[in-house]
Amino acid sequence: xxxxxxxxxxxxxxxxxxxxxxxxxxxxxxxxxxxxxxxxxxxxxxxxxxxxxxxxxxxxxxxxxxxxxxxxxxxxxxxxxxxxxxxxxxxxxxxxxxxxxxxxxxxxxxxxxxxxxxxxxxxxxxxxxxxxxxxxxxxxxxxxxxxxxxxxxxxxxxxxxxxxxxxxxxxxxxxxxxxxxxxxxxxxxxxxxxxxxxxxxxxxxxxxxxxxxxxxxxxxxxxxxxxxxxxxxxxxxxxxxxxxxxxxxxxxxxxxxxxxxxxxxxxxxxxxxxxxxxxxxxxxxxxxxxxxxxxxxxxxxxxxxxxxxxxxxxxxxxxxxxxxxxxxxxxxxxxxxxxxxxxxxxxxxxxxxxxxxxxxxxxxxxxxxxxxxxxxxxxxxxxxxxxxxxxxxxxxxxxxxxxxxxxxxxxxxxxxxxxxxxxxxxxxxxxxxxxxxxxxxxxxxxxxxxxxxxxxxxxxxxxxxxxxxxxxxxxxxxxxxxxxxxxxxxxxxxxxxxxxxxxxxxxxxxxxxxxxxxxxxxxxxxxxxxxxxxxxxxxxxxxxxxxxxxxxxxxxxxxxxxxxxxxxxxxxxxxxxxxxxxxxxxxxxxxxxxxxxxxxxxxxxxxxxxxxxxxxxxxxxxxxxxxxxxxxxxxxx
Numbered sequence: 001x002x003x004x005x006x007x008x009x010x011x012x013x014x015x016x017x018x019x020x021x022x023x024x025x026x027x028x029x030x031x032x033x034x035x036x037x038x039x040x041x042x043x044x045x046x047x048x049x050x051x052x053x054x055x056x057x058x059x060x061x062x063x064x065x066x067x068x069x070x071x072x073x074x075x076x077x078x079x080x081x082x083x084x085x086x087x088x089x090x091x092x093x094x095x096x097x098x099x100x101x102x103x104x105x106x107x108x109x110x111x112x113x114x115x116x117x118x119x120x121x122x123x124x125x126x127x128x129x130x131x132x133x134x135x136x137x138x139x140x141x142x143x144x145x146x147x148x149x150x151x152x153x154x155x156x157x158x159x160x161x162x163x164x165x166x167x168x169x170x171x172x173x174x175x176x177x178x179x180x181x182x183x184x185x186x187x188x189x190x191x192x193x194x195x196x197x198x199x200x201x202x203x204x205x206x207x208x209x210x211x212x213x214x215x216x217x218x219x220x221x222x223x224x225x226x227x228x229x230x231x232x233x234x235x236x237x238x239x240x241x242x243x244x245x246x247x248x249x250x251x252x253x254x255x256x257x258x259x260x261x262x263x264x265x266x267x268x269x270x271x272x273x274x275x276x277x278x279x280x281x282x283x284x285x286x287x288x289x290x291x292x293x294x295x296x297x298x299x300x301x302x303x304x305x306x307x308x309x310x311x312x313x314x315x316x317x318x319x320x321x322x323x324x325x326x327x328x329x330x331x332x333x334x335x336x337x338x339x340x341x342x343x344x345x346x347x348x349x350x351x352x353x354x355x356x357x358x359x360x361x362x363x364x365x366x367x368x369x370x371x372x373x374x375x376x377x378x379x380x381x382x383x384x385x386x387x388x389x390x391x392x393x394x395x396x397x398x399x400x401x402x403x404x405x406x407x408x409x410x411x412x413x414x415x416x417x418x419x420x421x422x423x424x425x426x427x428x429x430x431x432x433x434x435x436x437x438x439x440x441x442x443x444x445x446x447x448x449x450x451x452x453x454x455x456x457x458x459x460x461x462x463x464x465x466x467x468x469x470x471x472x473x474x475x476x477x478x479x480x481x482x483x484x485x486x487x488x489x490x491x492x493x494x495x496x497x498x499x500x501x502x503x504x505x506x507x508x509x510x511x512x513x514x515x516x517x518x519x520x521x522x523x524x525x526x527x528x529x530x531x532x533x534x535x536x537x538x539x540x541x542x543x544x545x546x547x548x549x550x551x552x553x554x555x556x557x558x559x560x561x562x563x564x565x566x567x568x569x570x571x572x573x574x575x576x577x578x579x580x581x582x583x584x585x586x587x588x589x590x591x592x593x594x595x596x597x598x599x600x601x602x603x604x605x606x607x608x609x610x611x612x613x614x615x616x617x618x619x620x621x622x623x624x625x626x627x628x629x630x631x632x633x634x635x636x637x
Contacts, residue, residue, distance in 0.1 A: 015041065016048055019055075028055040029386060029627075032620055046075035050082060053089075056616070060387045060631045062092045063609075064616030080110035084119070091123050099123060114145030121153045125160070133157035148174035152187050159191050167191055182208045186217050193225050201225055216246045223255065232259055250279040254286060261289070266297045281633060284310045288320060300327050318347040387627035395600055396593035396623070397508075398563040399429040400501045401467055401494055412591075414559060416493065427494065429559055431593065441468050459489035463498060470502040473509075478502050493553045497560055500546035504567050507543070540571050558588035562597075569601060577601055592621035599626070603633055 019034030035052040038045055053068030069086035076082070087102035103120040110116065121136035137154035155170030171188035178184065189204030202225055208218040223238030239256040242249055257272035273290040276283060291306030304327055310320040325340035402411065414427045448465045466481035482499040485492065547564035550557060565580035581598040584591060599614030612634035619626035 016045070016051075019048070019051060023051060023055060026058075028058045029619075029622075029624060031055045033622070036620065044075055046072045049075070050085075052620075054085065056620070057085075057089060059385075059619065059627045061616050061619055061627060061634075062089050063612050063630075063634060064620060065089045066093065067613075067616070078109070080106040080113060080116070083109070084113075084116055088119060091119075096123065096127065112143045114140040114143040114150075117143070118145060118149050118153065121150070121157075125153055125157055128160060130157040130160045148177045148181060148184060151177070152184060155191070156187065159194070164191075164195055182212060182215060182218070186215075186221060189218075189225075190221055193221070193228070198225055198229055214245055216242050216249070219245075220249070220252060223252075227255065227259060232263060235259055248279060250276045250283070253279070254289075257286075257289065257293075261293050261296075266293050269293050270297075279632065282313055284314050284317060284320075287313075288317070288323075291320075291323065295323070295327055300330055303327050304331075316347055316350075318344040321347070386624050387631040389624075389628055391625040391628045393600060393629055395566055395569060395597045397431045398501055398504055398566050399431045399559045400470075400505075401498055402428050402430045412559075414557065416554075441471055444468055445472075457484060457488075459485045459492055459495065462488070463492065463495045466495075466502070467498050470498070470505065475502065475506055491553065493550055493557070496546045496553070497550045497557075497563075500543055500550065500560075500567070501563060503543040503546070504563065504570070507540075507567070507570055540567075543567050544571075556587045558584045558591060558594070561587070562591065562594050565594075565597065569597075574601060574605055578605075590621060592618045592623045595621065596623045596626055600629070603629075608633060 015034045015038040019031045019038060022028075022031035022034060032052055032055050035048045035055070038048040039052070042048070049068045050072040053065045053072065056062075056065040056068060066086060066089045069082060069089060073082050073086065083102040083106040087099045087106065090096070090099035090102060100120070100123075103116055106116050107113070117136040117140040121133045121140070124130075124133040124136060134154050134157050137150040137157070140150040151170040151174040155167040155174070158164075158170065159167040168188065168191065171184060171191065174181070174184040175188070185204040185208050189201040189208075192198075192204065193201035202222060205218045205222040205225070208215050209222070212218070219238050219242045223235045223242065226232075226235035226238060236256065236259055239252050239259070242252040243256065246252070253272045253275045257269045257276065260266075260272060261269035270290065270293055273286050273293065276286040277290070280286065287306045287309045291303040291310070294300075294303040294306060304324060307320045307324040307327070310317050311324075314320075321340040321344040325337040325344065328334075328337035328340060399412065411428045411430050414429050416425055416427050445465060445468045448461055448468070452461055452465070462481040462485035466478045466485065469475075469478035469481060479499070479502070482495060482502070485495045489495070544564065544567060547560050547567065550560040551564075554560070561580045561584035565577040565584065568574075568580060569577040578598060578601055581594050581601070584594045585598070588594070595614045596618035599611045599618060602608070602611030602614060604611075612630060615626040615630050615634065619630065
């Protein structure tokens with residue numbers, strides 16, 4: 001036992017060091033893989049959770065990062081650094097109460113750490129608690145914090161208190177302390193712009209751009225100043241450049257959309273608002289403004305749809321009801337218009353009677369729904385980051401038996417020992433399609449044809465040939481062979497499982513045709529070899545029946561639950577799909593695609609919080625697409 005413990009300790013330390021090495025190189029998904037192994041070897045290794053949390057943070061998986069920081073803290077609650085980093089994550093999740101608790105715990109452990117005061121000051125500034133911001137900045141300065149940040153933050157707070165002279169003085173101190181920090185010039189430029197000293201503000205932005213021609217912050221804020229000065233051409237040029245350099249910057253798209261809308265370029269404005277909502281799907285201001293553009297463009301139904309979304313997300317938005325009432329009048333819906341107008345007046349009256357706690361709570365909720373993903377990273381900076389690689393948001397495909405495991409990717413093993421009439425107890429399954437297998441599949445079909453002709457068919461041979469036919473989209477031949485297999489052996493798990501898979505793949509094919517043709521007839525594009533009435537309710541019943549029979553024969557087969565979930569989703573049975581995915585995870589908690597699919601369905605059903613936790617787990621287990629989906633839907637819960 002002592003020897004075994006030593007070996008485990010060595011392995012644990014080895015994977016921890018490998019993870020740190022990957023972390024230093026910026027290979028965050030690889031680092032997570034290494035930390036996963038270290039945690040499996042030693043579940044109480046707090047620094048592995050802490051470092052994995054940091055890697056998740058760098059991938060914009062804030063929910064997963066908070067979970068790992070919390071786990072590390074539960075195992076070793078004695079380091080200020082842990083509370084400090086979790087506070088930063090909670091800030092990104094708008095959990096301000098939890099954030100301030102963490103900052104206080106960090107300060108209890110390390111009361112002279114200037115970095116903690118500076119970070120807390122940033123949040124206080126964001127919440128417009130200016131006096132508290134200044135107090136924290138003063139403490140940071142008193143504790144000899146060596147960077148210029150306290151002066152920048154204190155300057156912004158002083159500006160909020162309309163102490164303009166003091167604010168500009170602090171910005172000047174920051175610049176004197178570090179004249180190479182372009183943020184100081186940009187911050188001073190923003191303040192000068194607010195004071196209507198546009199020329200001085202532009203001077204600061206232009207100076208930054210002389211030093212760094214690709215500085216997206218300076219370009220963006222120069223665009224804002226130009227837009228305020230009605231220099232639309234110059235502003236448009238700046239926003240175009242920001243978007244060219246940082247194509248995920250929702251604020252740049254939003255401001256360009258407003259410019260285009262004011263210039264009656266409704267088509268361009270709609271395109272930009274669409275992009276804002278792709279990056280920030282719950283941004284009510286983007287829906288509100290897009291509704292206005294659609295109204296101007298006489299798309300009344302589209303405008304109604306946008307205002308409906310606004311009041312769904314934020315029912316206290318009085319102007320949305322008012323604008324919707326105007327459109328309802330255009331549509332001759334006088335009663336609806338009257339109700340909306342009345343609702344707008346009621347909300348405005350209620351605003352005056354709100355207590356401070358309710359106003360703060362509503363303010364936090366409003367921040368979540370109006371904040372943009374101001375991603376100023378350039379394409380060059382973000383091109384290697386996995387969370388920036390746009391993915392098509394759809395379910396991961398079903399797992400099927402592979403007859404060519406030696407060339408298949410993503411193979412997982414189903415242990416069928418004693419559970420089916422088959423000549424192997426370990427069966428390879430995969431949901432990764434390898435397009436290079438076509439010739440090998442055809443040769444395998446020819447070989448089976450020859451064997452069946454000479455020696456006769458048995459249940460396994462017909463089943464294998466059916467699976468091969470299915471991969472070639474020869475569905476009639478496939479179903480015929482499944483029937484022959486079942487006539488010989490009616491209790492073979494893989495025959496039921498595989499026949500259900502074939503029906504699922506075919507129905508998915510039909511759905512893809514329907515999507516491509518927007519609901520029009522697709523018969524001309526469907527392959528000739530098509531079973532009739534495959535899209536009927538009866539065939540859906542047969543499909544579910546086959547998976548259910550599989551589970552009767554083996555109630556623990558995680559892949560049957562997983563595959564049946566995909567089928568149920570295809571049929572519109574979303575709750576049934578979630579239930580099956582949950583069962584799949586119970587029987588195999590390491591199946592990453594099950595977490596991914598459950599996360600996607602939960603987000604589809606507006607259960608964004610739990611959906612994002614599922615995506616975080618899928619990312620942790622290696623589904624890289626999770627990070628892009630999380631970036632789009634989970635950053636601001």
